Amino acid sequence: MPTPASSSSAMWSSTGTCTWLCASMIELLPCTRADGALRVCPGVLPTLQDRLAELDRRADDLATARNLLRHAIVDTERSALDRNSNQSTDRSAPQ
Template sequence: MLIGELSRRTGVSERLLRYYERTELIHSERRANGYREYDDPTVETVRRVRALLAAGLPTRVIGRLLPCTSGDTTLRPCPGVLTSLRAHLDVLDQRAADLEAARDLLRRTIDATETTAGPAADGRPGPDRSGSSR
């Protein structure tokens, strides 16, 4: 299949597919006219790449992980990949902890602001709490 068909079948832009090829995540054969020709299993490979990217893995790790996957997306033992995956999991765990801390701070700030200033703290007109009439 040509790159346009691969793009339609995967929902990935042709430009991004060319990038995947440059980074050796996918491969094509060249026709005599220079057009890229992809085989049917490339569709699943692109889907696997997208899933691994969505999991937060960088393309360099994905490139090392793809040879460890079979057609049904199960992983086989692959030298050196486990260390990279564990390192990336540590990074994701730290990001999750940082986000949780930021969320907790935001919640505490909102709660403190509402307690101190009342519901009008968001800038909307609220009741006059001064005791005087307007």
């Protein structure tokens, strides 16, 4: 089973479904009872905890990237406004 540490490109199927997370969920199948309740299976909990930790890391990375992008957008908009304001001032100044 691909893991987040082994290959980031292997984590996503063509449908965008996270295959390593699905694989973790498949590991739960032998741990389910006929009534749908879970029973304890060795090794499943650490695997699920590892997957959750990886998702948390990726969420943090995405949040950082979003903040950087927001700052870049604000700075770009501010520069464009300043440039437009300076051009307007230059045109209205007496020559």
